[in-house]
Amino acid sequence: MSYEHEDYPEDPFPKDFGYGAYDQDGLDLEANASNNSETKPRILLMGLRRSGKSSIQKVVFHKMSPNETVFLESTSKIVKDDINNSSFVQFQIWDFPGQIDFIKPPFDSDMIFRGCGALVFVIDAKDDYIEALRKFKDTVIEAYKVNPHIKFEVFIHKVDGISDDSKMESQRDIHQRSSDDLSEAGLDQIHLSFHLTSIYDHSIFEAFSKVVQKLIPQLPTLENLLNIFIPNSGIEKAFLFDVVSKIYIATDSSPVDMQAYELCCDMIDMVIDLSSIYSSEETAFDSGSSSLIKLNNNTILYMREVNKFLALVCILREENFNRQGVIDYNFICFRDAISEVFELRLKRQKQLQNPDQDDDELADDRGLTMGGRLNHDNDAAAVSRAP
Numbered sequence: 001m002s003y004e005h006e007d008y009p010e011d012p013f014p015k016d017f018g019y020g021a022y023d024q025d026g027l028d029l030e031a032n033a034s035n036n037s038e039t040k041p042r043i044l045l046m047g048l049r050r051s052g053k054s055s056i057q058k059v060v061f062h063k064m065s066p067n068e069t070v071f072l073e074s075t076s077k078i079v080k081d082d083i084n085n086s087s088f089v090q091f092q093i094w095d096f097p098g099q100i101d102f103i104k105p106p107f108d109s110d111m112i113f114r115g116c117g118a119l120v121f122v123i124d125a126k127d128d129y130i131e132a133l134r135k136f137k138d139t140v141i142e143a144y145k146v147n148p149h150i151k152f153e154v155f156i157h158k159v160d161g162i163s164d165d166s167k168m169e170s171q172r173d174i175h176q177r178s179s180d181d182l183s184e185a186g187l188d189q190i191h192l193s194f195h196l197t198s199i200y201d202h203s204i205f206e207a208f209s210k211v212v213q214k215l216i217p218q219l220p221t222l223e224n225l226l227n228i229f230i231p232n233s234g235i236e237k238a239f240l241f242d243v244v245s246k247i248y249i250a251t252d253s254s255p256v257d258m259q260a261y262e263l264c265c266d267m268i269d270m271v272i273d274l275s276s277i278y279s280s281e282e283t284a285f286d287s288g289s290s291s292l293i294k295l296n297n298n299t300i301l302y303m304r305e306v307n308k309f310l311a312l313v314c315i316l317r318e319e320n321f322n323r324q325g326v327i328d329y330n331f332i333c334f335r336d337a338i339s340e341v342f343e344l345r346l347k348r349q350k351q352l353q354n355p356d357q358d359d360d361e362l363a364d365d366r367g368l369t370m371g372g373r374l375n376h377d378n379d380a381a382a383v384s385r386a387p
């Protein structure tokens with residue numbers, strides 16, 4: 001991860017504003033707008049002052065403890081953060097200062113919203129949100145004008161310490177008011193997603209997972225792979241985690257239970273912490289990483305490393321773990337399929353950078369399944385074939 005600060009207000013968008021690899025290659029930003037949107041979608045964090053934008057970014061992507069965020073100073077310039085955890089989790093987060101109106105000149109809203117994948121608007125649920133909703137409406141209208149493909153995500157934030165009833169009531173009210181505002185502006189077609197979040201629990205990771213998932217073009221493929229892997233391995237639920245941030249980039253199609261997600265997050269933390277104590281390597285998480293936790297309710301959490309950045313965490317009944325060989329064999333098929341998706345993505349990125357290249361090799365990754373290779377858990381022979 002790299003961290004970049006932009007000078008503001010003298011020159012909010014200097015010519016060379018950090019685009020990592022693109023800058024190093026000396027490529028022109030404008031000419032690569034489409035490449036950039038494929039390789040590095042942009043997530044904007046907007047909202048009023050002190051709504052919690054920087055805290056969210058620091059807690060989710062920089063492992064800052066929530067208590068430390070009380071010492072964060074107000075953001076005075078756009079802060080850009082390159083998230084390059086894995087080939088699937090690559091984007092830039094732009095944290096905007098709350099006090100500035102970025103949709104009006106001299107700011108170039110075209111530049112801000114073009115190439116933007118998602119706009120996360122943070123609303124402080126503990127504060128009066130009328131002013132926030134006004135700003136939200138203006139921002140959405142402007143952003144939609146420039147780029148109708150932006151995903152609009154509203155974080156109703158700081159809901160810790162608020163009763164469930166009040167949370168639901170705030171969400172209902174904010175949803176209603178913002179939809180009415182957009183209807184008045186003749187923009188009923190805009191879809192808004194709402195999330196109740198707090199940095200003091202896992203809700204912020206869950207919400208960010210959903211935001212990031214929408215920016216992964218391979219999501220249907222990953223979900224499809226999980227949907228095949230799970231029933232064939234006697235597993236009840238599985239999350240594909242980005243280990244560094246603990247956001248899950250895909251899960252199977254069964255509903256997500258928040259407690260199950262929290263348990264999986266805690267497991268990843270524990271594995272990383274223990275590995276850092278006993279590992280002499282720089283990276284505590286490597287190809288040998290795996291972990292198994294037996295809970296006292298006849299349930300097992302089983303974690304396997306997929307690659308340097310991704311881990312699969314599975315929840316299953318204890319008796320189904322008797323056939324660990326099948327699970328492990330199927331996991332290897334799953335892991336191979338994921339690396340094929342990675343390779344296709346890399347090829348696609350290369351092709352975007354070199355459009356003249358022959359594209360015959362580019363198969364449609366959406367058709368990728370591992371059904372043919374998978375062993376079924378009732379197939380006794382599978383155990384003996386398992387590595």
Ligand SMILES: Nc1nc2c(ncn2[C@@H]2O[C@H](COP(=O)(O)OP(=O)(O)OP(=O)(O)O)[C@@H](O)[C@H]2O)c(=O)[nH]1
Nearest residue numbers: 050051052053054055069070074075098158198199
């Ligand atoms: N209770 C609670 N406080 C939070 C939460 N998230 C952030 N805060 C607090 O809110 C305050 C403002 O947070 P910042 O992250 O600086 O807010 P910001 O939106 O980046 O502010 P500007 O930079 O001024 O635009 C800090 O004291 C945080 O500790 C949360 O989920 N719950």
